[in-house]
């Protein structure tokens with residue numbers, strides 16, 4: 001059975017980190033964007049990461065950060081992946097990732113008029129630009145950089161891209177099963193949908209969210225079996 005990977009983003013407290021890990025999150029996100037209500041300093045992230053068990057990834061989220069800022073984080077906290085969520089170009093992402101020798105995920109904020117061709121070309125350009133490129137994350141276009149809790153039209157995700165993308169943007173326990181069954185992404189990323197308030201996660205919502213994604217995995221698996229046998 002295909003297991004959709006789950007990232008819980010915007011961790012600011014150790015109890016939230018422990019709750020996400022105990023419920024089976026594959027990755028935890030730390031936001032190094034000072035304007036975010038979920039911002040953590042490199043030192044806070046390093047302290048939080050001490051509670052991370054093996055095989056759970058720590059992801060560093062940046063918005064238009066300088067190479068010095070990215071280096072400062074990489075030098076202090078044991079981060080396995082970078083998420084670029086600002087206006088960085090493919091060349092800038094390539095340079096920043098190479099500077100700290102870490103793979104990266106590139107966020108693309110989907111607009112109502114985004115086309116399949118545009119997304120496929122965007123991914124191709126990033127793949128060509130850097131060996132550190134790990135995949136695309138699709139979020140919703142809003143007048144802010146992210147963490148806004150807004151959903152985009154999932155039919156805008158090309159079928160051939162879906163198995164490699166991280167789906168995000170307004171996911172929560174109510175829509176996660178539908179999102180995963182319809183898009184079948186490689187992974188999902190959630191922040192505000194599992195919060196009690198901005199920057200403070202809710203253990204019950206994390207558990208319910210993980211349950212909703214696993215329910216979708218079971219549906220997708222039985223649909224696959226049905227397709228194979230008919």
Ligand SMILES: O=C(O)c1ccccc1N[C@@H]1O[C@H](COP(=O)(O)O)[C@@H](O)[C@H]1O
Pocket residue numbers: 009010029031033036037038061063085137139145146147148149150168169170171189190191192193
């Ligand atoms: O979480 C933030 O504060 C944040 C700030 C700046 C850029 C991205 C941010 N979070 C990312 O936004 C998406 C969607 O989040 P949500 O689930 O809709 O709240 C997600 O990928 C977060 O990693």
